[in-house]
Amino acid sequence: MNDNDEKTILRIIHYCDKIDSHIDYFGDDRELFLENEHYQDACALVIIQIGEFVGRLSDEFINEHSEIPWTDIKSMRNIHAHNYDNVMFDTLWVTIKRDVPELRDFLQKLI
Template structure:
């Protein structure tokens, strides 16, 4: 459980890093698609999130099946191994729509397992 707490905190920290990127570079898809630095900054955090997800216990992932854990880990693999080219629009959708949801859910899970 302690390892899960560390991993969930890491995921939340990476979500915060993505939010900082959006604040710094702007919440505009066109700017994102034109900025290699913006894309790589966010992709690095997605990679770290995927790594942390891969190390979460079965208990956490099984108890929270509403989160697409395998998809998150799989997207990390796509970015790292560059299977084809990373779809920049999908990356944008991920950082603007899915990351905030993941952050919120990981925060809830963290509270739940901390109170056990």
């Protein structure tokens, strides 16, 4: 792993941790999430940031770790950044509760 990838991974982990902070702040409740636009917006912004940083990872790193759905992560970023009216917040909830922690755990093992 090169230095830029390592720095990028640390930023992604930071944003994964921010999701936990938002869940702690707003509450670990799906219905509350689906009803609270501030909660949704806070988490969507973090997903955008994670996608931005994934886009900065080297092709070599991406290819070495193909078990992670990097393209899906970037696609989620694009949906939230450019097509917000069509965001499915049920999907975002699953992402922040399941996928983000899995991504963080995977990346932490590499550092």
